[in-house]
Amino acid sequence: MFELGWFSTARGKGSRNLLTAVLDSIQTGELKAKISFVFCSRDPGESAETDAFFELVKSHNIPLITFSYQKYKAKVNGSDETPGGSLPQWRLDYDSEVLKRLRPYNPQLCVLAGYMLIMGPEMCSRYNIINLHPATPWGPKGTWKEVIWELIQQKAAETGAMIHLVTPELDRGPVVSYCRFSIQAEAFKPLWDSISGRTAAEIKAEEGEENALFKAIRHQGTIRELPLIVRSIKAISEERVNICKGQITDNRGQAIAGYDLSSEIDRIIQGRE
Incomplete structure (x- = not known):
């Protein structure tokens, strides 16, 4: 059985939705896998949302490991400021403490799902x-x-979402998989016309995130995110x-610049799968 490790800070409903999507896929047999553990960087009682996430994990009898990074930071009097933007020593030490707690588990793949900490070199190498x-x-x-x-400013033709390998450098790891969709399709044309002659900065100042084009791009991206995570885990397993x-x-065994899951994700979005 393909074994997964799950990392989350569990700040809100989105974290529960991500975990639920994968658990549902496991229960239906779409994913031939199991979640060996869930690690959370908060402890019980730190947040009502996080406690709701803990209840979800416990309801599925998944081993739950918690270790509050905020409490640890306070205990060691940690600071976020370091030369050159590298992780402070207390954060590297925190990762080492996490790894000690995860020694009994040997997942083949770990998923960050609403995990709000940058992973240090020791964690990424493990x-x-x-x-x-x-x-x-x-x-x-x-x-x-x-x-x-930025997409609006560029008048971009397309966007999408990707799954990447986590490295100590934020959002810079090798691409594992991705999906793409057009934002210049027929349905988007009236939305682009409505902002003609205005810069992204002007739209942001006048309408903000209530702008119809902004909301449409966000919606089309959001509905692809959960299927992309599930199908990426499936492809790896x-x-x-x-x-x-x-x-x-x-x-x-050939090196690739990411596995294109656009067709699979589109079939799911359109209800054909």
Whole structure:
């Protein structure tokens, strides 16, 4: 059985939705896998949302390991400021403490799902870890909000989402899989026409995230994120995609720049699968 490790800070409903999507796929047999453990960087009682996430994990009898990074930071009087933007020593020590707690488990793949900490070198060398980024491999970097504003500024033709291998450098790991969709399709044309002659900065100042084009791009991206995570795990578990020593290869052992799951995701979105 293909074994998964799950990492989350569990700040809100989205974290529960991600875990539920994978658990549902396991229960239906779509994923031939099991979640060996769930690790959370908060302890019980730190947040009502996080406690709701814990109840979900416990309801499925999954081993739950918690270790509060905020409490640890306070205990060691940690600081976020370091020369050159590298992780402070207390964060590296925190990762070491996490690894001690995870010694009984040996997952083949780990998933970051709402995990709000950058992984240090020790953690990245111990596990193959994947994470979601709300853009194509060649698209903008940054948060999903920053990505959308940049797409609007560029009058981009398409966007999507990708799963990448986690490295100590944020959002820079090798691309494992991705999906793409047009944002210049017929349904989008009236939305682009409505902002003609305005810059992204002007739209952001006047309408913000209530802008219809902004909302449409976000919606089309969001509805693809959960299927992309599930289908990416499925592709890895079936060895259609392989992660070996930081390199991504196909089922013939050839290096690839990400596995294109656009057709599979589109069929799911359109209800044909």
